[in-house]
Amino acid sequence: MPRFFTQTISREGGYITGDDAKHIAKVLRMKIGEELTVCDxxxxxxxxxxxxxxxxxxxxxxLSAEESQSEPSVKVHLYQAMPKGDKLELIIQKAVELGVDSITPVMTRRCVSKPDAKSMAKKLERYNRIALEAAKQSGRGKIPQVKPLLELNEALDEMAETSCPILFYENATAPAKEVIDQAGQEIAVLIGSEGGFDESEVVKAKEKGCQVLSLGKRILRCETAPLAALSIIMFETGNMQ
Structure with a gap:
């Protein structure tokens, strides 16, 4: 059954406008009386x-309304150090499919890509479009937001407001399972860029309350690590069943 997002819907009724309306009428060629699923x-x-x-x-x-069955029981906020090229686009797409609640790009010391404010504003529009399309494709009940770029200190302050802030680090030895099992309903995850984290940044994260955990003995690329982390969290919290 076709699936669309709109904020103009309630149990009393609703409507869809813009590109989605055109897609329904001209591309799908749907008719009066046909049924579809709409997410709010x-x-x-x-x-x-x-x-x-x-x-x-x-x-x-x-005809009926219910809480979306595709939304995970845990909110995971991904804080991703800004990678080179279009890697963040892939991370956003796959993170949305895996159930992330929000994605925030972060500027860290070893980031090679350092977009200015104007460039980032244009990128952000595209990033949120990618999140929307991924949410549609994967049957999500909400559209995860891609938020504006933060400096590391700002990101760590936000992460500290969740019940379980985690920094995944290639030199860490503590496994993720025990921490995730006791994490609560909201987890914040920080992942490095191509060069990883500077040791001083790891120390700062610990001071801000982050658990510093390992994703195993292999070194993962910056576009692989967040997807591995999200998969582990979703599995350990029962959201991959």
């Missing part, structure tokens, strides 16, 4: 029937 971007799914449509607006009758 906040974790609820609405089973709807089309009451009227054009390439500008589709009006919906809500």
């Amino acid at each position: 971007t906040k974790g609820y799914d609405y089973h709807c029937m089309i009451e009227s449509l054009s390439d500008k607006e589709v009006t919906l009758k809500v």
